[in-house]
Amino acid sequence: MSLSSWPPVSVVMPVLNEERHLEEAVGRVLDQEYPGELEVVLAIGPSKDRTQAIAARLAEADKRITIVANPTGKTPAGLNTGIAHARHDIVVRVDGHGVLTQGYITRAVEVLHESGADNVGGVMAAEGRTPIEMAVACAYRSRLGLGASTFHQGGKAGPADTVYLGVFRREALERVGGFDESMHRAQDWELNYRIRKTGGLIWFSPDLSVTYRPRSSLKDVAKQFFHTGQWRREVIRRHPETANKRYLAPPVAVVLLALGTILGIIGLATGSAILDLGFLAPLGYALLLIFGSAMEGRYLPWKALFWLPLICATMHISWGLGFLIGLQERPAPPATAPGAPASA
Secondary structure, X not given: OOOOOOOOEEEEEEEOOOOOOHHHHHHHHHOOOOOOOEEEEEEEOOOOOOHHHHHXXXXXXXXXXXXXXXXXXXXXXXXXHHHHHOOOOEEEEOOOOEEEOOOHHHHHHHHHHHHOOOEEEEEEEEOOOOHHHHXXXXXXXXXXXXXXXXXXXXXXXXXXXXXXXXXXXXXXXXXXXXXXXXXXXXXXXXXXXXXXXXXXXXXXXXXXXXXXXXXXXXXXXHHHHHHHHHHHHHHHHHOHHHOOHHHHHHHHHHHHHHHHHHHHHHHHHHOOHHHHHHHHHHXXXXXXXXXXXXXXXXXXXXXXXXXXXXXXXXXXHHHHHHHHHOOOOOOOOOOOOEOEOOOO
């Protein structure tokens, strides 16, 4: 389906320490060949690499790019700042390490028009370059890693709880007060929840795909998923009705693994054969990861396949520990409560 008149769109990118990926991400936006007017707003945080210089060079080369400061460096603050400076009524969110597929924006605007949704999005197509990154990408897409949710693996078009990134109607963002700046992680899920609570529609379309560049080291993966677990617990604390098996599985697994190991150690110390059975929990988990990885990662190069069980374990345990520990300090509420009209 084609529109008779293509509305102008604003692409908003919160950016922090994206020296490695920024040029590719922005370049793919500018090369979209969208039929209507397009602008790119880069909300740059206090980066420790060459991100600022790269952004300045890109803006100098293409007048469609505007740079705004995001002093906090936090994603939701960058998104709200970028949206406030954006000029148009359709807002396309893109991350500094995301790569749009060709025709993404055009198709997203068509889906907005066809579905009547407030926000549309599609598949987070994780794609790695190094063996570790390829293993992380495989874990994202598999049931063994993240449970193969729709926006990681794909599925049928239709209403969804949340979508990856998102292409929004500005009126929906203003209706719910924008992104909650106290949610340093999971702010997209939380925003989509509030849009749905006000009667809005979130729509998933498999036609929309964004290449995601995953973390490149085990340490970075552990840090990412630990924080994800912490903030997922915060979402459930604020909205208890959103708890489900998929989000609770990692903390339950951590508790069972710890309990089984402790019982097994006590069994060895006391000579109790029954308590020795506790070791079946970590042993069974390890076998599940090894054989599951052999199946899920059978197409991977052998170096990436070697990393896959360790990557999956890191994701599960880091998420679970983060969830169990939670935030040490609860974030301060935003100056304007989400749900109140936002000023553009």
